[in-house]
Amino acid sequence: MSNASSTFDDILRCARSLIIAGGYNGFSYADIAKVVGIRNASIHHHFPAKSDLVRTLVARYRAEAEAGIAELERNVADPAGQLRAYTGYWQACIIDASAPFCVCALLATQIPVLPAEVALEVRAHFRVLSAWLTSVLERGAREGSLRLDGTAEAEAETFLATVHGAMLSARAYGDAGMFGVVIRPLLARLIFSR
Template structure:
């Protein structure tokens, strides 16, 4: 795949995670990469095309990640999920879901659809993991597995956002609480 295209996607993803989708323009990318705006439009005619590709890459990455965890026990898979965004803390980033969800209503329809796909993928995987873990007594919690998945996912999203604001260990504290199930 073209290096320029990949760099545009990488930088667009970093900008979404750091300042949000609505806060950057192609000019920010072209300046950072030392290319013309036309080069970005060549690969991504509209900003939403870039946004969809970034979300799609997150879908692929999540599928590959959880596939690599399949042979691990349920506790280890859950641990890996809870620690999936550890590297973001140093950069004061949020995950793509946490970055895009607050502005969901302002996103183009194609991005909304792709973001729903990503969120549903994550929640289905997490619900299934929690359900089997609960049935096999690896996990212990009182909520229905889907409700617990909502709670876990929401806690992680908000902990990254709070950590970005407070610049403290709220993310690590939430992780520790989540891992006690």
């Protein structure tokens, strides 16, 4: 069972890197088989269709993101610190290329061509992030550490769009530092300096 579990995880890891590199239609089972060193039939055993593979990948990604948010909530008490930690996480990932782009953000750009079940998972990821950010922004506004120009919900969507746009800018320019160039003014606008 351990070997099957390892193959399952290897397939998902490979698919994740291939999606980040080229999107949903930018890879095939043959590409995964070559990288992982297995036959296509082994991939089909675990994931009968590509949509099954990517839906499972996004569901796992969502679970990882939710665990990361829960850990951030436990370790960083103040809302301003949580916003800094969230953007700092992405900045570090982009700089060291460990996760240079959010899988769900990349797939969101491809919603029109995604299978419905994959699109559903991608949308659920954004809803979870938006709800968490809304709660952080509401808390920060109540405590007086964050300044909101609109509703917490609208600010959360602006924050998400800016973070993901900053990832896109860093990728487009081939410059990891571009992420910080875009994010710093966002944080400066939201966080009261003391």
